[in-house]
Amino acid sequence: MRYKVYRVSPTTIEEANLVNSFENDENFDFWVDIRSLDEPAEIMVSPIAQEYFEETLRQNGVDYIVSVYNVAEIITQAESRAKQTRVARGNVTFSEFMRHDEIIAYLRQLEVDYPDILKTEVIGRSFEGRDLLLVRISSGGSTTNKPTIFAEATIHAREWIAPPMALYIINQLVENPENANMYQDIDWAIIPVLNPDGYEYTHTAERFWRKTRTPGTICYGVDGNRNFAAKWGETGSNNWQCSNTYAGHRVFSEPETQAVSSYIASHKDEIKLYIDIHSFGRWLLYPYGYTNEDADNVDELRALGQLFNDAVYEVRGLNYTVVSFVNGLYYASGTSVDWVKEIGIDLAYTLELPAGGTGFDPPEEDIQPVVQETWEGFKAFHSYIQSKFVN
Numbered sequence: 001m002r003y004k005v006y007r008v009s010p011t012t013i014e015e016a017n018l019v020n021s022f023e024n025d026e027n028f029d030f031w032v033d034i035r036s037l038d039e040p041a042e043i044m045v046s047p048i049a050q051e052y053f054e055e056t057l058r059q060n061g062v063d064y065i066v067s068v069y070n071v072a073e074i075i076t077q078a079e080s081r082a083k084q085t086r087v088a089r090g091n092v093t094f095s096e097f098m099r100h101d102e103i104i105a106y107l108r109q110l111e112v113d114y115p116d117i118l119k120t121e122v123i124g125r126s127f128e129g130r131d132l133l134l135v136r137i138s139s140g141g142s143t144t145n146k147p148t149i150f151a152e153a154t155i156h157a158r159e160w161i162a163p164p165m166a167l168y169i170i171n172q173l174v175e176n177p178e179n180a181n182m183y184q185d186i187d188w189a190i191i192p193v194l195n196p197d198g199y200e201y202t203h204t205a206e207r208f209w210r211k212t213r214t215p216g217t218i219c220y221g222v223d224g225n226r227n228f229a230a231k232w233g234e235t236g237s238n239n240w241q242c243s244n245t246y247a248g249h250r251v252f253s254e255p256e257t258q259a260v261s262s263y264i265a266s267h268k269d270e271i272k273l274y275i276d277i278h279s280f281g282r283w284l285l286y287p288y289g290y291t292n293e294d295a296d297n298v299d300e301l302r303a304l305g306q307l308f309n310d311a312v313y314e315v316r317g318l319n320y321t322v323v324s325f326v327n328g329l330y331y332a333s334g335t336s337v338d339w340v341k342e343i344g345i346d347l348a349y350t351l352e353l354p355a356g357g358t359g360f361d362p363p364e365e366d367i368q369p370v371v372q373e374t375w376e377g378f379k380a381f382h383s384y385i386q387s388k389f390v391n
């Protein structure tokens with residue numbers, strides 16, 4: 001039997017509510033939620049629920065098409081890629097997806113090769129005991145308190161384009177001498193894989209797993225990006241533990257969100273820009289997710305987002321949508337971007353990287369163009385932080 005993905009296009013609020021009523025049923029995995037009546041949702045549906053789902057949509061006149069007929073085929077392709085060991089230990093590649101241990105090996109090798117500018121730091125351990133590795137890039141070793149750009153990736157396990165994006169930033173900063181000016185006055189702190197248990201699980205068991213891997217009484221995992229102390233557990237998160245947006249049994253219940261939040265809190269005076277890397281879409285989202293009220297610095301958030309977009313646009317002529325989280329995606333509470341803003345880091349974004357193919361599982365040949373294009377946006381981020389906080 002086949003899991004399918006449906007592209008569903010409600011045209012009225014009533015139709016949207018009907019579609020949303022499936023969200024808490026574990027036979028339904030909303031890959032893309034309903035964002036507006038102009039953009040379709042993408043929903044993966046288990047074999048036993050397909051007939052009922054199609055029947056319900058038809059009876060209520062809701063338009064849909066099947067966008068992926070056989071999810072297993074994507075998974076088989078991903079698995080056959082995952083089984084090959086391709087990248088030499090300590091190296092990096094942007095033409096294949098890397099496993100967590102390969103990523104760690106590369107970062108540790110960089111620390112050996114570039115001891116004066118790159119330091120790794122284990123900021124905590126995942127539930128299953130994997131290192132949560134942060135890379136700090138600085139011309140002054142790790143003891144400086146320079147203005148810092150902080151980026152984290154892969155709190156959502158299945159968003160495979162996120163780790164290569166973080167690795168590309170590190171790679172370009174450290175291994176491309178042309179970019180040496182970018183860490184003279186500004187430090188960088190980057191976590192390529194914040195949810196390594198989930199990420200490995202997407203390679204070994206369930207390609208489209210999103211959450212952490214802490215066991216609950218019935219289901220596994222918490223949505224790390226609903227687990228932060230910003231209107232935790234309210235609109236746009238879920239208290240049902242089998243839901244993909246389960247907020248957890250309490251704020252910061254996950255070792256991963258605990259570790260990253262304590263690091264950020266203890267460095268909040270230096271961190272001038274925060275970016276949380278996700279996929280998929282072409283969205284640069286600023287706070288808030290839990291309210292449709294504007295952030296106090298919304299003009300600056302928009303303007304800087306536009307600088308990012310202009311730089312990315314130069315590469316392939318493709319635009320990002322720069323908008324507040326709630327107006328771009330949907331209501332979400334307990335997100336890291338809102339929490340970071342609330343503790344006083346004013347420039348904070350959720351980056352939804354583009355991905356072709358089937359959304360969370362872009363073809364490997366898409367990695368290179370996506371990370372190269374987006375890197376130009378990070379250069380624009382850097383210029384702005386440099387001119388605002390250094391000279």
Ligand SMILES: [Zn+2]
Nearest residue numbers: 156159278279
């Ligand atoms: Zn995500």
